[in-house]
Amino acid sequence: MGLFSSGKTRFVDSDILIIGGGFGGCGAAYESRYWGRNLNIVIVEKANIERSGAVAQGLSAINCYMGMQWDENQPDDFVRYARGDLMGLVREDLIFDIARHVDATVHKFEEWGLPILKDPKTGRYMREGKWQIMIHGESYKPIIAEAARKSATKVYNRIMVTHLLMDRARPNRVAGAVGFNVRDGNFYVFRAKAVIVGAGGASHIYRPRAVGEGMGRTWYAPWSSASAYGLLIPTGAKMIQMENKIVLARFKDGYGPVGAWFLLLKSYATNAYGEKYEASWFDQIKSLVGKYADTKPMPTCLRNHAMIGEMKAGKGPIYMQTQEGLDTKEKEETGWEDFLDMTISQAVVWASQNIDPKEKPSELTLSEPYVMGSHATCSGAWVSGPEDLAPEDYQWGYNRMTTVEGLFGAGDTVGGSAHKFSSGSFTEGRLAGKSAVKYVMDLKDDAPQVDEAQIKKLKELIFRPLENYQVGRNEIVAGTVAPGYITPLQGLQRLEKLMDEYVGGYSTFYITNEPLLNRALELIGMLTEDLEHIGAEDLHQLQRAWELHHRVLTAEAVARHTLFRQETRWPGYYYRADHPKLDDAEWHVFTASEYDAKTGDWRMSKLPVHHIIK
Amino acid sequence: MPTFTYMTRCDGCGQCVDICPSDIMHIDPVTRRSYNTEPNFCWECYACVKACPQHAIDVRGYADFAPLGHSVRVLREEAKGTISWKIRYRDGRVKEFTFPIRTTPWGSIKPPSDYEAPDANDLSSPMLAHEPAALKVATLPTLPPFEQKKG
Numbered sequence: 173m174g175l176f177s178s179g180k181t182r183f184v185d186s187d188i189l190i191i192g193g194g195f196g197g198c199g200a201a202y203e204s205r206y207w208g209r210n211l212n213i214v215i216v217e218k219a220n221i222e223r224s225g226a227v228a229q230g231l232s233a234i235n236c237y238m239g240m241q242w243d244e245n246q247p248d249d250f251v252r253y254a255r256g257d258l259m260g261l262v263r264e265d266l267i268f269d270i271a272r273h274v275d276a277t278v279h280k281f282e283e284w285g286l287p288i289l290k291d292p293k294t295g296r297y298m299r300e301g302k303w304q305i306m307i308h309g310e311s312y313k314p315i316i317a318e319a320a321r322k323s324a325t326k327v328y329n330r331i332m333v334t335h336l337l338m339d340r341a342r343p344n345r346v347a348g349a350v351g352f353n354v355r356d357g358n359f360y361v362f363r364a365k366a367v368i369v370g371a372g373g374a375s376h377i378y379r380p381r382a383v384g385e386g387m388g389r390t391w392y393a394p395w396s397s398a399s400a401y402g403l404l405i406p407t408g409a410k411m412i413q414m415e416n417k418i419v420l421a422r423f424k425d426g427y428g429p430v431g432a433w434f435l436l437l438k439s440y441a442t443n444a445y446g447e448k449y450e451a452s453w454f455d456q457i458k459s460l461v462g463k464y465a466d467t468k469p470m471p472t473c474l475r476n477h478a479m480i481g482e483m484k485a486g487k488g489p490i491y492m493q494t495q496e497g498l499d500t501k502e503k504e505e506t507g508w509e510d511f512l513d514m515t516i517s518q519a520v521v522w523a524s525q526n527i528d529p530k531e532k533p534s535e536l537t538l539s540e541p542y543v544m545g546s547h548a549t550c551s552g553a554w555v556s557g558p559e560d561l562a563p564e565d566y567q568w569g570y571n572r573m574t575t576v577e578g579l580f581g582a583g584d585t586v587g588g589s590a591h592k593f594s595s596g597s598f599t600e601g602r603l604a605g606k607s608a609v610k611y612v613m614d615l616k617d618d619a620p621q622v623d624e625a626q627i628k629k630l631k632e633l634i635f636r637p638l639e640n641y642q643v644g645r646n647e648i649v650a651g652t653v654a655p656g657y658i659t660p661l662q663g664l665q666r667l668e669k670l671m672d673e674y675v676g677g678y679s680t681f682y683i684t685n686e687p688l689l690n691r692a693l694e695l696i697g698m699l700t701e702d703l704e705h706i707g708a709e710d711l712h713q714l715q716r717a718w719e720l721h722h723r724v725l726t727a728e729a730v731a732r733h734t735l736f737r738q739e740t741r742w743p744g745y746y747y748r749a750d751h752p753k754l755d756d757a758e759w760h761v762f763t764a765s766e767y768d769a770k771t772g773d774w775r776m777s778k779l780p781v782h783h784i785i786k
Numbered sequence: 787m788p789t790f791t792y793m794t795r796c797d798g799c800g801q802c803v804d805i806c807p808s809d810i811m812h813i814d815p816v817t818r819r820s821y822n823t824e825p826n827f828c829w830e831c832y833a834c835v836k837a838c839p840q841h842a843i844d845v846r847g848y849a850d851f852a853p854l855g856h857s858v859r860v861l862r863e864e865a866k867g868t869i870s871w872k873i874r875y876r877d878g879r880v881k882e883f884t885f886p887i888r889t890t891p892w893g894s895i896k897p898p899s900d901y902e903a904p905d906a907n908d909l910s911s912p913m914l915a916h917e918p919a920a921l922k923v924a925t926l927p928t929l930p931p932f933e934q935k936k937g
């Protein structure tokens with residue numbers, strides 16, 4: 173037994189267990205308490221919900237708000253927008269559902285104390301763009317966390333959840349989760365009637381552009397560890413669109429977002445020679461994706477495609493021309509606040525490189541790919557839709573329930589519902605929370621039972637990396653090179669390198685093909701075997717080890733889905749060089765996978781895309 | 787390394803350890819002060835910098851791409867509801883900004899259980915808490931039933 177693996181086992185019982193106290197999780201806590209006054213509602217979080225998840229440092233905009241009170245937009249407009257941006261393939265029922273509720277969520281945020289900017293002339297929220305509103309959002313997460321703490325029966329911080337537990341009698345029903353406390357090494361068994369996973373999306377599946385000290389400066393947070401997918405996949409839950417990874421055009425190195433700059437501050441992108449290049453790519457894009465090239469506004473992936481084209485043609489650096497837009501003190505403050513609220517590193521880059529955006533343009537770049545479900549992308553779980561409007565084959569009981577009974581998702585966890593962002597993720601958490609309450613009420617006494625033998629096995633498995641290290645470390649004098657184990661970082665860098673080189677990372681300009689993908693799968697298979705030999709020096713490294721497990725499983729899903737979809741649906745996100753065009757006749761469908769943890773087999777299938785909005 | 791701790795200012799209170807989303811601020815067992823144990827997993831999110839009562843933590847931009855000589859300092863004042871920034875360029879220029887962070891007192895959010903309990907039948911409706919009032923429109927939008935194509 174290793175030094176820490178003798179930790180105590182703690183049992184925690186709840187009606188509803190929420191895994192991950194980010195935007196989805198906090199929304200789930202609030203709503204499930206509203207409807208389930210006497211229920212035992214527990215949040216378990218690997219960090220501290222006060223500053224956890226993608227919004228840890230704050231945000232400067234709420235990217236999903238209809239403004240129905242002023243008739244600015246209606247939910248069906250939003251569905252058309254998200255569908256267009258994702259080249260036709262979204263779950264329209266899920267997106268409509270978020271859009272029709274999201275305004276109420278935002279009004280609550282304002283009541284709670286989130287400062288939302290107002291247009292002094294109209295008194296309405298200040299728009300950054302058609303769907304976005306501006307906030308002073310440095311404390312966005314602490315405010316939302318306060319609401320969640322007041323809703324949950326108990327919040328368990330610093331517990332890394334590693335696996336979901338299944339019912340002893342009914343293998344397709346969830347019964348809870350296990351994990352360990354990163355501070356004291358105790359093993360936690362959460363037994364629950366319903367589980368809502370809000371564990372967020374994935375950075376560090378692909379090699380980031382900065383690979384030294386700066387590898388932590390990814391666009392999505394380095395702690396977005398793919399747990400939403402890594403927890404779900406082993407249960408056999410159906411996953412969709414895992415190939416739909418996102419690449420982002422961002423300010424170079426700091427990865428400062430571009431939304432406010434393009435939309436509000438009227439900056440524009442040029443190549444190194446001052447040419448606005450986007451329009452010149454139209455005909456070439458049209459030859460690849462046909463009618464989708466005409467979508468207004470131009471889909472995110474296609475704008476990337478134009479930038480990639482310029483870079484390949486040797487016309488970089490690409491610049492964001494920021495100077496003209498910052499002509500007043502207010503606008504300069506808006507520009508700086510955009511970064512100081514949500515990507516402070518960009519301010520650090522400017523200060524260190526003597527760039528004043530009022531005087532000179534800043535470089536843009538395209539990021540490494542990310543896997544997530546809440547942005548201009550929609551990887552994630554296949555879930556049941558809203559009862560009143562989802563097509564029949566999109567619903568099987570409870571809104572936002574996955575194909576596993578009692579297992580719900582929100583935010584990045586849920587596939588098909590792109591463009592929900594912070595407000596929509598919180599709203600989706602609310603939808604899942606209400607549904608989970610109904611599920612628990614309907615269960616009555618038919619509560620799931622955990623399997624003692626399964627728990628015992630998992631306890632051994634979870635702490636094994638500490639033992640691997642202790643044993644392996646004795647073989648060597650010092651340093652990080654040992655014959656018997658690899659560190660979590662070494663495993664991560666192997667994953668990032670192979671995903672980058674074989675599955676369409678930046679080093680190949682996002683290009684892949686069938687032979688490359690098959691080679692990737694071979695290498696992922698060996699990495700998966702090597703995960704049994706990860707050595708963790710301490711509890712923190714044990715957390716890193718399990719984050720790596722979640723990332724590797726997610727990466728395999730990405731590679732398999734990318735192989736399955738024989739077309740290039742989103743040029744600018746990735747390219748199948750062996751199928752370079754969009755193919756609506758064969759591939760106007762969702763790709764789906766189900767993993768069998770016992771055999772290691774993946775079952776791939778196509779699922780229909782229904783257009784419920786004209 | 788992205789964040790670092792000044793030896794003379796840190797008193798080892800552990801607030802930064804408690805808040806870091808990446809779990810990389812740890813207390814050094816010898817000096818009893820905090821340090822960034824894994825700079826390559828730091829997002830420069832400033833959560834620890836803002837939380838430190840001694841202002842003992844600072845950031846030196848990532849060595850991969852940030853030349854030396856800059857600083858971005860912050861003061862977050864919950865009672866005043868503001869956050870203030872001081873940005874010093876490598877060439878000495880300085881910019882200062884202050885922004886609001888919250889409009890209501892900390893701790894003032896009304897918990898969902900303090901609202902009147904909803905009717906149990908509404909558990910089956912598509913309506914969420916506080917709707918339709920919180921939507922600020924009369925009714926929750928819906929769609930006509932979807933006619934699935936047969937065959």
Ligand SMILES: Cc1cc2nc3c(=O)[nH]c(=O)nc-3n(C[C@H](O)[C@H](O)[C@H](O)COP(=O)(O)OP(=O)(O)OC[C@H]3O[C@@H](n4cnc5c(N)ncnc54)[C@H](O)[C@@H]3O)c2cc1C
Nearest residue numbers: 192194195196218224225226235333372399583584593594
């Ligand atoms: C730089 C940046 C800019 C953005 N800009 C905007 C914007 O301007 N406007 C906007 O509306 N949205 C924006 N977003 C998007 C928004 O932040 C996300 O859409 C939203 O946070 C997703 O919510 P989530 O609940 O799925 O994930 P998160 O909020 O990331 O929450 C996931 C939670 O799960 C926890 N967790 C993960 N794994 C485990 C585990 N194994 N065990 C226990 N807990 C775990 C995490 O610690 C975290 O608390 C931005 C995001 C980033 C990174």
Ligand code: SF4
Nearest residue numbers: 796797799800802838
């Ligand atoms: S919060 Fe500040 S004083 Fe406290 S341990 Fe961290 S650096 Fe030291």
Ligand code: SF4
Nearest residue numbers: 806828829831832834
């Ligand atoms: S800046 Fe953020 S990620 Fe870096 S050490 Fe501080 S809290 Fe952790």
